[in-house]
Amino acid sequence: MIHRLNQPDYDRWASQIKRTGGCRQPIHLHGKVEHYDQATGQLLHRYSTTTEPNGVLRVPCKTRRASRCPACAEVYRADTYQLVRAGLVGGKGVPDTVSAHPCLFVTLTAPSFGAVHVRREKNGKVLPCHARRDAQTCPHGQVMSCTDRHGTGDPRLGEPLCPECYDYDGSVLFNAISPELWRRFTLALRRRFAKLNGLTVKALREHVSIAFAKVAEYQRRGVVHFHAVIRLDGPDGPNSPPPTWATADALAQAAQHAATVVTAEIKPQHRTFQWGTQLDVRRITMDGDLTEQAVAAYIAKYATKAAECVGTLDRRIQPLDNLDALPIRDHARRLIAACMRLGEHPGLADLRLTHWAHMLGFRGHFSTKSRRYSTTLGALRAAREEHMRTEQVTTGRLPLFDEDTVLVIAHWTYAGQGFSAGDQLLAAALTGTPLTDPVRPEAAHE
Template sequence: MWSTSDEFDPQRAEVMARGCARPIKTASGVWVRCGSRIKSRCESCAELYRGDWAAIARSGIFDGPVESHRFYLLTLTAPSFGRVHRVPRDEGAKASRCGCGVVHRAKDGGLRGVPLDGATYDYAGQVAWNRDAGVLWDRTRRRLRDRWESVEFFIVREWQERGVLHMHVLLRLERAGAPDADTIRDGARSAVAFSKIDGAVVEWGEQADCQAFTADGNGAKTIWYLSKALNYVLKDVVPDGERAHPMVWAHQAALARAARAMRCSRECVPGDCRKAIHARFGSRSHVVSASRRTPHRPGWSFTGLTRSVQRRLRAEWVARQSEASAPASSAVASPALVAPVLERLADRTRRESRLNAAAAP
């Protein structure tokens, strides 16, 4: 059980001083980081989460025999659910006339992804696709492994402005028999699944891309790109209120209504169900995942690195520090040492951020 308190506590103040915006108190009375993955709630804890996953992503590329593998970055998108405003991302980018009849500029970025006609936009279809995207990815994964048994995955699920998920996937295959990037793209995009809720067909959109890269070439830039995508997925789906166009809020409200009216399972009673999927525009997936090691597969990380392993290593570090600092007459470790180890990890992720920035184009 967890509880929070507004009463001053030196240990709580210490945890906050090291970056956590909303420490929580365990049932044993120890203040620890909140562990939030959303930057607007706690930037420090979200950065720890991003750093853990970035380390796992790098492990699957740089910690093994890279010369015997080929690497790819695959991007898969959702289908269209209606026409949306087209707004360039950069002020100097060439802009074409939007379907609304206006040539938008980058300053109109708050309109990006907003439907041209909310009355005809398929909100129910979009939240249902978010709900069933996991089934579609599972079918895609199976299709790829049926053709190339050695393939391993690292997946980042990112929100588009229209409020639908798309996927960035790092792929690693043994070099012998590895195909070209277009073959992988076409094989993945052609996968089709059926919803476990209503039997509807679930498929990818027309836009898909796959690029091959090498660990000793543009591997660092690819990891930087994924790290940047991780930063995006740790943000709130709801846009910044100061920048958002009024039409954005109408779009968000319509998505929220559609998600509440959607069935999340065969037993779901819309309106009465309190599962988090109804508050996330239909999404039920973790934003990041990777293929795991099994008795028959190496998994994504060459070294078997997972977030569970990282948590265990941090706990072991705390135990060693406790033993070193405890009085000879005491065998009890101080719970206040939890905060310093998390701060040490924050320092590591800040260093990694600087390295990623240096690798950026």
């Protein structure tokens, strides 16, 4: 740390660190960028890392995982918030009239794979976990009852009452098949909505389009459930209003029906999966209890989280890793072991369970949206890059030129990532970020 402070290029190093926005694990790049006039071949501008501290440029890692880099995850969360909110009230290229379109907030849960410790509340009072007067004893000698009133930070939350009875194979297989269940749900939703209005699916497209944005959330027991915004539009998407007969009530009926009828089968295991019985369908209103800000904030929050709330790792696990030596909960260890074991089955190769063992079998995208829902994360990032480029031009760090007449040649190579121990201390002081900021496990639903 003292060596870094005494370097003549310390101010430039500090400037790089500040521009990463507090990234914990910045990417180090070697390379250069040159701007040439296409007509004359004249070199207009050149940037090279040879004069930078340590000969590298430090850029943000841009991870979405808050457990790895809270600063970059916050940017991802904010972008997701803007994306979801634009589809509810307009902006970012979406007309403001979209706020009048019928819109639902739907939560699809996973089925039960065995009794687990949960936190129950009623009217603000914490209830016993699993209080049973006539509780049965399982074949492994465990009484299937728990009278404790669990706190929000109780490490037993999500743990099975009897690990030997818990269906670990079913849990990881459901995670693996859940993206297909979601796809079939969207298809069944359109079919049912068309039928309720006396139309075929093809005819429905001429009057109504259904847009959505969804995010996956891990429950403490290690299975995913989906939160989705589902909106009714006219045939031209958000630019056209839906017909008067396309109501939120009809959309809610279609969603409830689709959630109960869709199934997905994993043939090698002879198992069929469907959504859990806990289905939540609520209408989003601009002035009610469930506002567009609340929905956008809720979805964006889970876009930066993954399976670490279950007590597993936020990195891939190799087949040769010693599972017993990993610093994880026993419940997560059993789920990972199930992924490893099932991943060796030749009939389950397409599920890539071994590759996604750290995600407990889930291999889908955490946040997805239909094409017409709103803007894209790419468009938001491009707007931010354009703003930064404009700032560089106005401050004289980059010459003003016409992009159509300028040839840009860039060459970059990866040179490392992260900080040394001393640099990490200085970076934390410069950006005001703590050295350690563990992700606090969210209270999950049963």
